[in-house]
Amino acid sequence: xxxxxxxxxxxxxxxxxxxxxxxxxxxxxxxxxxxxxxxxxxxxxxxxxxxxxxxxxxxxxxxxxxxxxxxxxxxxxxxxxxxxxxxxxxxxxxxxxxxxxxxxxxxxxxxxxxxxxxxxxxxxxxxxxxxxxxxxxxxxxxxxxxxxxxxxxxxxxxxxxxxxxxxxxxxxxxxxxxxxxxxxxxxxxxxxxxxxxxxxxxxxxxxxxxxxxx
Amino acid sequence: xxxxxxxxxxxxxxxxxxxxxxxxxxxxxxxxxxxxxxxxxxxxxxxxxxxxxxxxxxxxxxxxxxxxxxxxxxxxxxxxxxxxxxxxxxxxxxxxxxxxxxxxxxxxxxxxxxxxxxxxxxxxxxxxxxxxxxxxxxxxxxxxxxxxxxxxxxxxxxxxxxxxxxxxxxxxxxxxxxxxxxxxxxxxxxxxxxxxxxxxxxxxxxxxxxxxxxxxxxxxxxxxx
Numbered sequence: 001x002x003x004x005x006x007x008x009x010x011x012x013x014x015x016x017x018x019x020x021x022x023x024x025x026x027x028x029x030x031x032x033x034x035x036x037x038x039x040x041x042x043x044x045x046x047x048x049x050x051x052x053x054x055x056x057x058x059x060x061x062x063x064x065x066x067x068x069x070x071x072x073x074x075x076x077x078x079x080x081x082x083x084x085x086x087x088x089x090x091x092x093x094x095x096x097x098x099x100x101x102x103x104x105x106x107x108x109x110x111x112x113x114x115x116x117x118x119x120x121x122x123x124x125x126x127x128x129x130x131x132x133x134x135x136x137x138x139x140x141x142x143x144x145x146x147x148x149x150x151x152x153x154x155x156x157x158x159x160x161x162x163x164x165x166x167x168x169x170x171x172x173x174x175x176x177x178x179x180x181x182x183x184x185x186x187x188x189x190x191x192x193x194x195x196x197x198x199x200x201x202x203x204x205x206x207x208x209x210x211x212x213x214x
Numbered sequence: 215x216x217x218x219x220x221x222x223x224x225x226x227x228x229x230x231x232x233x234x235x236x237x238x239x240x241x242x243x244x245x246x247x248x249x250x251x252x253x254x255x256x257x258x259x260x261x262x263x264x265x266x267x268x269x270x271x272x273x274x275x276x277x278x279x280x281x282x283x284x285x286x287x288x289x290x291x292x293x294x295x296x297x298x299x300x301x302x303x304x305x306x307x308x309x310x311x312x313x314x315x316x317x318x319x320x321x322x323x324x325x326x327x328x329x330x331x332x333x334x335x336x337x338x339x340x341x342x343x344x345x346x347x348x349x350x351x352x353x354x355x356x357x358x359x360x361x362x363x364x365x366x367x368x369x370x371x372x373x374x375x376x377x378x379x380x381x382x383x384x385x386x387x388x389x390x391x392x393x394x395x396x397x398x399x400x401x402x403x404x405x406x407x408x409x410x411x412x413x414x415x416x417x418x419x420x421x422x423x424x425x426x427x428x429x430x431x432x433x434x435x436x437x438x439x
Contacts, residue, residue, distance in 0.1 A: 015430030018397040090357040097356045100263035103404045174401040177417035
């Protein structure tokens with residue numbers, strides 16, 4: 001007897017999908033680090049942020065980046081999403097196990113599944129508003145935040161950093177022999193640190209935007 | 215769900231408690247045990263939601279109400295008894311759980327030497343008692359019955375270390391280079407947290423995963439039919 005998947009044209013596909021899922025995940029992590037740092041320039045004033053966004057637009061990095069990130073997000077969704085419990089039976093089994101087990105990492109995987117779905121929605125809405133009001137300007141962004149869009153961005157920030165922190169932690173757990181106790185500390189430092197940083201930046205946008213909205 | 219009441223005394227463990235229930239209250243109660251010392255793995259069950267060994271669990275460490283369930287994933291025999299044997303035999307066959315070598319065995323020859331580090335590392339992984347707790351607590355194994363689980367991947371890691379086994383990366387890839395093997399693990403690590411023998415499962419799963427990723431990009435072997 002022979003397992004028939006071995007007869008398929010490319011039995012190495014699972015390995016490649018797994019690696020692509022990891023690499024695209026890491027690319028998105030680095031993108032989000034850069035994105036957070038660039039947004040944080042608002043703390044130094046609207047002119048600093050505008051200067052940076054103009055420089056990025058002149059080099060077409062902002063435009064190309066937006067298109068590129070959409071592709072990376074989609075590839076990541078397809079490759080990493082292979083593990084999603086799509087059948088009702090699988091959903092019942094994983095839900096029963098998670099509820100019974102009271103094991104934080106198992107719960108956090110479910111959090112990652114749910115946040116992954118939410119990110120698709122958040123990113124679609126965010127990109128629509130950013131790309132239809134191009135170029136990116138501090139006053140424009142601030143006004144959008146202050147026009148009650150801040151209530152959209154606040155949960156988006158939490159969802160994204162949760163997904164990213166848990167995902168990065170799981171990459172290290174799956175590929176390296178590093179001590180998980182230490183990795184867990186780094187995971188929560190990263191999640192809480194970036195949520196705090198991003199909410200602070202959002203507050204700054206909101207404060208600037210309120211001057212224009214009123 | 216059946217309910218039993220039992221008076222607790224110092225040193226009472228779940229294994230003894232279950233035996234007392236069977237002797238005094240319900241002779242039809244089914245559960246497995248052999249060694250009573252955490253060596254055979256027979257008395258594994260879900261104890262208040264978490265897989266564990268009944269003989270290693272003191273009742274004093276649990277709340278007053280204890281809920282016991284059979285291990286999921288494995289075929290149910292009855293009550294708390296499951297058939298882990300069939301699962302582990304199939305896994306061992308799939309993993310090729312023996313030394314693969316083309317060297318002819320000479321019973322008169324002195325045994326080949328291996329380094330002390332290698333021997334100790336193999337011994338560490340050989341401590342698996344096949345209780346099934348890692349499999350029962352694994353998200354992937356609960357959802358997908360073909361997944362080899364941490365026990366299967368640990369077994370592969372054991373043979374990867376063994377210098378007597380002549381299998382190379384591509385040979386192991388045939389066995390675990392799929393979503394049923396190394397790439398099915400989602401990294402939830404309940405196996406690592408729950409293993410009653412404290413096996414280093416996280417590092418072994420990562421070892422197999424790295425080896426399989428490397429094998430996936432190695433040149434393909436030419437096979438003639």
